[in-house]
Amino acid sequence: MSIPLAALEEIIDTSGVAPRIEALLPIGVRRRQLRVRTLLAGMMLSQADQRPAHLTRLRDALTSLPEPDQVRLGVLEDWKTGRHQLTYRQTERTFGLVTGALAKDVPDGLPSQALAEICDVLLEASLPDQFKDASTALAVDWTDVETFSRPPSRGSSGCADPEASWGHRSGGGPGQDSELFFGYYASAGTMMREEHGPPVPELARRMTVSSCHHDPARALVPVLTAMPQAGIPLGDILADSGYAHRDAAAWAVPLRLAGAQLVQDLHPLDRGPRGTHHGAIIANGNLYCPITPRALLELRPLARDATPDQASAHDQQSAELAHYKLGLVTSDDADGYHRVACPAAMGKIRCPLRPASMTLTRDRPEILTPPEHPPTCCAQQTITVPPHVAAKTRQKHDYPSREHRRSYARRTGAERTFSTAKDPASNNIARGWTRLMGLTPLTLWLACLLAIRNQRILTAWAARQDDNARRAAAGLPPRTRRRRRKTLASLAATTSPPLPQRHQVPPATSGTAQITPTRHQGQNQPPRPAPTATTPVQTRPPAPTREPRTKCQT
Numbered sequence: 330m331s332i333p334l335a336a337l338e339e340i341i342d343t344s345g346v347a348p349r350i351e352a353l354l355p356i357g358v359r360r361r362q363l364r365v366r367t368l369l370a371g372m373m374l375s376q377a378d379q380r381p382a383h384l385t386r387l388r389d390a391l392t393s394l395p396e397p398d399q400v401r402l403g404v405l406e407d408w409k410t411g412r413h414q415l416t417y418r419q420t421e422r423t424f425g426l427v428t429g430a431l432a433k434d435v436p437d438g439l440p441s442q443a444l445a446e447i448c449d450v451l452l453e454a455s456l457p458d459q460f461k462d463a464s465t466a467l468a469v470d471w472t473d474v475e476t477f478s479r480p481p482s483r484g485s486s487g488c489a490d491p492e493a494s495w496g497h498r499s500g501g502g503p504g505q506d507s508e509l510f511f512g513y514y515a516s517a518g519t520m521m522r523e524e525h526g527p528p529v530p531e532l533a534r535r536m537t538v539s540s541c542h543h544d545p546a547r548a549l550v551p552v553l554t555a556m557p558q559a560g561i562p563l564g565d566i567l568a569d570s571g572y573a574h575r576d577a578a579a580w581a582v583p584l585r586l587a588g589a590q591l592v593q594d595l596h597p598l599d600r601g602p603r604g605t606h607h608g609a610i611i612a613n614g615n616l617y618c619p620i621t622p623r624a625l626l627e628l629r630p631l632a633r634d635a636t637p638d639q640a641s642a643h644d645q646q647s648a649e650l651a652h653y654k655l656g657l658v659t660s661d662d663a664d665g666y667h668r669v670a671c672p673a674a675m676g677k678i679r680c681p682l683r684p685a686s687m688t689l690t691r692d693r694p695e696i697l698t699p700p701e702h703p704p705t706c707c708a709q710q711t712i713t714v715p716p717h718v719a720a721k722t723r724q725k726h727d728y729p730s731r732e733h734r735r736s737y738a739r740r741t742g743a744e745r746t747f748s749t750a751k752d753p754a755s756n757n758i759a760r761g762w763t764r765l766m767g768l769t770p771l772t773l774w775l776a777c778l779l780a781i782r783n784q785r786i787l788t789a790w791a792a793r794q795d796d797n798a799r800r801a802a803a804g805l806p807p808r809t810r811r812r813r814r815k816t817l818a819s820l821a822a823t824t825s826p827p828l829p830q831r832h833q834v835p836p837a838t839s840g841t842a843q844i845t846p847t848r849h850q851g852q853n854q855p856p857r858p859a860p861t862a863t864t865p866v867q868t869r870p871p872a873p874t875r876e877p878r879t880k881c882q883t
Contacts, residue, residue: 438540465564608704
């Protein structure tokens with residue numbers, strides 16, 4: 330067993346979910362042999378042993394424990410008829426009572442409040458105390474979880490899993506953008522290091538599951554906004570364009586109200602100029618001078634395979650664009666309003682409309698043709714920006730600057746969270762991982778899986794820290810990952826290996842004829858030996874000559 334039973338019991342006891350679920354279960358005349366605490370321990374044991382999320386594997390994990398542990402957990406009990414071991418029927422009965430108590434009376438494709446809170450405290454208990462306050466940054470992402478049920482046939486809506494529905498996921502074939510699947514969306518928030526802080530283990534801190542007819546971004550927002558109420562402040566929220574493209578009221582605004590700072594990639598339809606406010610151009614979540622060059626406003630993010638020279642040129646353009654941005658004067662008030670000032674008034678550019686700015690050095694951009702009729706942003710010293718202006722695209726750093734690129738690079742931790750959950754070498758949540766139908770059983774199993782994943786990450790983290798300490802004592806730098814991505818430039822720079830020399834024939838010497846292999850000779854056949862002076866050279870006899878045909882005369 331990779332993770333000791335004592336560590337799993339500590340997680341369950343620290344979370345306090347077992348007595349909370351026991352209070353929701355009906356009380357019968359006969360006491361149940363399988364308690365909720367033992368059930369959760371069996372679920373975690375089965376995932377720690379890299380077993381599927383089946384009730385038979387749950388029972389096998391409990392019955393394979395040493396006999397003292399089975400007696401302590403209630404797997405073995407003394408009945409009137411003798412020693413009795415836990416049966417599958419008892420396991421199925423207790424698990425059905427738990428999922429029935431945590432499910433909604435009318436299923437709607439979203440977890441109940443009790444189930445969401447139990448998943449939150451279970452994941453939070455899997456984090457050691459030394460890392461709970463190490464970082465407030467979270468990288469979020471969602472993935473597909475296919476149900477074991479077959480989709481409904483054409484023209485019908487009934488199936489074995491009524492809460493599942495059709496959804497989209499990334500296609501696996503060449504040139505395939507997306508494909509359909511039947512199941513659920515699983516979302517998770519992974520703890521990442523602070524922007525300028527030390528590394529931290531990438532632990533899953535929050536998760537939720539929703540049916541595919543619900544938006545996964547909207548389903549994750551209540552889970553994240555509930556963290557400050559539990560005493561966990563929100564910091565940087567790292568999200569891709571799938572989250573950033575949502576309506577502001579569905580994603581960006583609730584997170585800002587909860588105290589989060591967004592660091593996200595913008596959707597291609599949200600990039601570039603998008604309207605004006607008091608004459609200032611709204612672009613990429615900021616306000617810019619009306620005379621900002623169009624090429625700078627339409628600057629795209631740096632390509633992944635960009636060369637160092639291309640990255641340097643891109644950084645220069647983004648730094649020049651920052652000169653035209655209206656500077657922040659005040660922070661958001663209680664209603665979300667703030668004030669910004671003209672870039673010339675703040676000394677970032679030279680503009681004839683601001684005579685004081687013309688005394689600045691010429692290393693700053695200069696406005697050669699100011700507006701003939703200056704708008705409000707040019708006529709006033711500052712302007713007020715209401716919360717609905719750029720509410721969808723406003724974020725912590727200017728997009729797409731170098732600071733944003735380096736900060737957004739932390740989001741890959743969310744990809745690694747689901748890659749470990751879908752690793753065929755361990756726990757693979759592909760179709761068949763669990764055969765239980767419904768959102769509640771799937772959510773409970775995924776919460777246990779992510780708690781086990783956190784323990785594996787902590788074990789690897791401790792081993793890596795010990796290895797770095799040994800290397801530091803030996804005067805060596807820490808071990809880092811090698812860059813595996815190769816660009817066309819790097820492939821062109823590498824020299825081609827020399828061709829094999831096995832088919833080359835040595836040059837002929839005096840008195841020795843040289844034979845060149847014909848094209849009919851196989852590659853695996855050795856070349857014929859060159860004839861020596863004692864070996865006659867076989868030559869083809871010359872073709873017989875024909876007499877020229879004479880023309881018949883009539």
